[in-house]
């Protein structure tokens with residue numbers, strides 16, 4: 560296939576570790592985990608579930624390419640969990656869309672709240688520099704003692 564652009568191609572909507580592998584094999588610079596906000600098909604995995612699948616089955620991918628993620632991210636802790644797995648950038652869609660009901664001021668306020676939550680949650684974890692966050696900061700195993 561002829562290459563039509565010199566810009567980096569970043570496939571968005573990666574939903575499985577196999578698709579992540581395939582994208583890396585085809586030489587992409589980055590991959591974007593997303594179920595498009597869960598708006599296309601019910602029960603598709605969240606980007607956090609996909610990031611966890613990659614982390615468990617082929618963690619090297621986080622070093623081979625930059626991994627971005629979005630979908631259902633609402634709180635600072637959601638951002639930190641994705642970053643802890645190795646995701647480099649986290650996106651939010653609808654929170655800013657809804658904030659835009661209040662125009663620029665609303666969107667600025669939404670950014671302020673998100674930044675504040677990320678900083679507070681990182682501080683509570685004892686993470687002074689977001690670049691130092693890693694999987695050791697989250698318990699990825701079930702803590703449900705009632706059904707084990």
Ligand SMILES: Cc1cc2nc3c(=O)[nH]c(=O)nc-3n(C[C@H](O)[C@H](O)[C@H](O)COP(=O)(O)O)c2cc1C
Nearest residue numbers: 571593594595596629630631632650651652653654
């Ligand atoms: C109204 C609307 C339209 C969207 N259209 C597209 C689209 O055309 N292509 C696409 O890749 N994602 C589309 N998305 C998904 C967003 O790019 C993004 O992945 C998603 O909103 C992130 O999830 P969140 O809204 O839960 O933060 C759309 C989202 C919304 C809310």
